[in-house]
Amino acid sequence: MSIAISKSGDLPILSPTDSALAGFDRAELRNLIEEQIELGCKNVILDLTSLRNISSTGLGVVVACYVALRRAGGSLHLVGVTGRVLHCIKITGLFDVFECFDTLGQALVYIRNNNEKSREEK
DSSP, X not given: OOEEEEEETTEEEEEXXXXXXXXXXXXXXXXXXXXXXXXXXOEEEEEOTTOOEEOHHHHHHXXXXXXXXXXXXXXXXXXXXXXXXXXXXXXXXXXXXXXEXXXXXXXXXXXXXHHHHHHHHO
8 A cells, every 4th residue: 555645734644545445554554653743743634535445454553543643642634534434434433533524625624723722722
């Protein structure tokens, strides 16, 4: 699996370029998340727009990434979750755990608004 990395401002956007996320992708995605945490990134966007299928192991990888970011004081935001991937996330109850957005633009607005609120509260 290949994962494209881009940024919008200081927000990293990880985009799997294959149509499926399975267990063999675990190390690559986990390593990228760990790198972002080490760089001080609190929020990471995982753009799943090109994903058409996800295995149970692939879901486990996404959950592990979510947990790693939460422990670091951040969050994982999912974008473009549709079709079978959305179905898998819903039937496992993870839809209520993850912050899911239809578009990258929606996720960016949400994250930036929450970051501003956090700064105002301090």
